[in-house]
Amino acid sequence: MFRHKPVLGWAILVLCTGLGRPQPVAAQAPAQPTFTISDAAVFGAAAGLYLAPGLFGFDEGAYDCLPCDPADLPAFDRWAVAEPRDGWSYLSDGLVLALAAVTWWDLAGSSSAGRPHVIASVESAALAAGATNFLKELIDRPRPIFYTDLAPELDPADHDPSFPSGHTAVAFALATSYVLSRSRPSTAVRIGSFAVAATVGALRVASARHFPSDVVAGAALGVGTALLVHTIKF
Numbered sequence: 316m317f318r319h320k321p322v323l324g325w326a327i328l329v330l331c332t333g334l335g336r337p338q339p340v341a342a343q344a345p346a347q348p349t350f351t352i353s354d355a356a357v358f359g360a361a362a363g364l365y366l367a368p369g370l371f372g373f374d375e376g377a378y379d380c381l382p383c384d385p386a387d388l389p390a391f392d393r394w395a396v397a398e399p400r401d402g403w404s405y406l407s408d409g410l411v412l413a414l415a416a417v418t419w420w421d422l423a424g425s426s427s428a429g430r431p432h433v434i435a436s437v438e439s440a441a442l443a444a445g446a447t448n449f450l451k452e453l454i455d456r457p458r459p460i461f462y463t464d465l466a467p468e469l470d471p472a473d474h475d476p477s478f479p480s481g482h483t484a485v486a487f488a489l490a491t492s493y494v495l496s497r498s499r500p501s502t503a504v505r506i507g508s509f510a511v512a513a514t515v516g517a518l519r520v521a522s523a524r525h526f527p528s529d530v531v532a533g534a535a536l537g538v539g540t541a542l543l544v545h546t547i548k549f
Contacts, residue, residue, distance in 0.1 A: 494509075
């Protein structure tokens with residue numbers, strides 16, 4: 316009921332590795348491989364992390380608290396307990412997809428970045444999504460709705476854990492990768508990219524899909540995966 320697998324997001328991740336504005340070709344520059352062994356390794360790691368919970372069966376637990384007690388939450392998160400607000404959730408979906416589309420389109424048409432940097436951005440987002448799914452199932456923290464009066468109506472076995480926030484992780488991975496890929500990015504580009512990512516995190520809390528600590532952890536994870544990918548690739 317509440318499991319949100321980013322099928323559309325993954326489809327766009329795959330499709331956009333081969334799409335984008337034509338980039339200028341340097342007449343005397345030697346051809347560089349677009350996709351390397353390290354790229355394959357990162358995608359393999361992302362897929363492995365994403366699929367591991369299902370393969371090893373630790374994504375099938377059930378919550379024994381319906382509703383769970385908000386007093387068990389830290390004060391930092393307790394105020395965010397609320398019933399889901401779908402409008403804010405859909406807006407966060409659209410904002411992540413827009414951030415991906417705009418940054419990939421710009422990088423694909425940049426003479427200083429090009430498709431290798433688009434692939435690096437895709438890898439960063441994919442690795443963030445994979446790591447997030449793995450940690451969610453491993454930690455198995457209930458979402459805010461399980462602390463509300465709606466909880467008794469839910470199937471405890473049909474849950475999508477809360478920590479960390481996948482939307483936030485992917486958004487910050489995209490923003491970080493974009494800033495790292497731009498040649499001497501302006502202050503406006505830096506602030507704008509991370510402002511969009513932060514807005515995604517705020518919307519996840521506003522939609523009552525996540526706690527603030529989920530968003531903070533997701534942001535750190537997204538920045539970390541982008542830094543790791545760029546260190547490996549460049």
